Amino acid sequence: MxxxxxxxxxxxxxxxxxxxxxxxxxDHSIHFRQVHLEDMGRVRTKKVCELDGQALSQDxxxxxxxxxxxxxxxxxxxxxxxxxxxxxxxxxxxxxxxxxxxxxxxxxxxxxxxxxxxxxxxxxxxxxxxxxxxxxxxxxxxxxxxxxxxxxxxxxxxxxxxxxxxxxDEIRSPESLAPRKVELDEGEIERAVQLTDTMALDTITGFRDAYRDALEKLLTAKSEGKELPEPAEGGEREQGQVLDLMAALNASVAAAKESRGEAGGGEATVHEMRPSKKATAQKTASRKKSTAQKTTAKKTAEVKKTTAGRKRTARKQSAS
CATH class of the missing domain: 2.40.290.10 (Ku70; Chain: A; Domain 2)
Structure with missing residues (x-):
């Protein structure tokens, strides 16, 4: 005990x-010490009296x-x-x-x-x-x-x-944090309830602290002089407003079913519904490049047309 x-x-x-x-x-968290990076000596906090500047012991x-x-x-x-x-x-x-x-x-x-x-x-x-x-x-x-x-x-x-x-009296009121009133379609509510049913579990004992597991692997690799683990991919989510709420709910239900091995998976996930920042930037750059090319071509054609006109005028004046 x-x-x-x-x-x-x-x-x-x-x-x-x-x-x-x-x-x-x-507490199974991994704790770190403050150290002097030059020699790895431990850095300790001293309790000092602000009047005489003396470091004090606990007693x-x-x-x-x-x-x-x-x-x-x-x-x-x-x-x-x-x-x-x-x-x-x-x-x-x-x-x-x-x-x-x-x-x-x-x-x-x-x-x-x-x-x-x-x-x-x-x-x-x-x-x-x-x-x-x-x-x-x-x-x-x-x-x-x-x-x-x-x-x-x-x-x-x-x-x-x-x-x-x-x-x-120690509990703060959340009244000021409540969002403004919005209109919800009954179908959206029913789909959201279906999502909660699809994601329901009988127990949560299977969850693990993924951060601690990754940190233990990192510390083991450093202590044994091995190559550090590769960064995880796909962990970052796109931030922003979901424009089509019902489509997001449908995709979430499909993804939840697929993760459980149920039929009905394979539809687009929520994150596939919105283009990534990189793809958006590429499209924007492509549009700018296309516009610039069209503008340059137009200006070149105008210059050629003007030059040709000047040459015809000069030949006429020379002939007369």
Whole structure:
């Protein structure tokens, strides 16, 4: 089991369930260090006092709240821990609601709640069974990292999961981002729904982080002195407005069916509907070249005609 991040108890009415909080997720990202390019020495960040310019160690650094530019009030971890907060060492369940009533944008980090000792096994199982049979999730309050938080408790594969949640006033309104009203044809809507059905999956467990895979190949090639992988082709998409929405939907449905090996593929994809920038530039250059050639030919013909006329006039004057 991963190292517990927090220990306390779930407060469920008059029932107390001792628990340990462990992270429910892992970070598999590849991290880089800042280095001096000349000798590859690691570059570190120093914490320096802006008043005396001295570099400080961690035990010399504390917390302070700035009342004004001239006054800062110091605060210690002991003072924060001793605040009269009922949720200081407890996950206090305050209500039960339908899961569908929770806006996913409010959900933040996720943690597993593990029993802390055998005494917690029975009340832990009791809460889990209650959540499963009621088809509801629990809303709770808890204090962590010097602030009170809102949490959501649900069951996942026999374990109780705690999702930290954002408070309602922490969610920005998207009202100003909504697009202007447009008219949609019923056929376009039905075709879009058909596209969602064609692209539907029972599970998303098969998705992989393609960027991390490519980065691992790059780092392996560099470390072994091998030739670097070739850049991927076809990853860049044309930007711009799709003029024929229905044609784009039809092509998208056909492409989705083809990717699944279903019949009906082989039609043009969305990206083939619009000419590429390179092709457009070539056509423009060709038109300009053709126009220039026609203009030059016209001017040459006019010059020849004028010269011939002058010569005829000169011969007539010489004969007279």
């Amino acid at each position: 991963p190292r517990p991040l927090w220990t306390g108890a779930i407060s469920f009415g008059l029932v107390t369930i001792p628990v340990k909080v462990v992270s429910a997720t892992e 010399e650094i504390g917390k302070g709240y700035e009342l004004s530019k001239e006054q800062t009030v110091p605060i210690t971890d002991e003072e924060l821990d001793q605040m009269p907060l009922p949720t200081a060492k407890a996950i206090e369940i305050v209500s039960f609601v339908d899961a569908e009533s929770i806006d996913p944008i409010r959900i933040s980090d996720s943690y597993y709640l593990a029993t802390d000792g055998q005494v917690a096994a029975k009340p832990y199982t009791l809460l889990r069974k209650a959540l499963e049979r009621s088809d509801k999730v629990a809303i709770a309050k808890f204090a962590w990292h010097n602030r009170e938080r809102l949490g959501l408790l649900r069951v996942r594969e026999g374990a109780i999961v705690l999702h930290s949640m954002r408070w309602p």
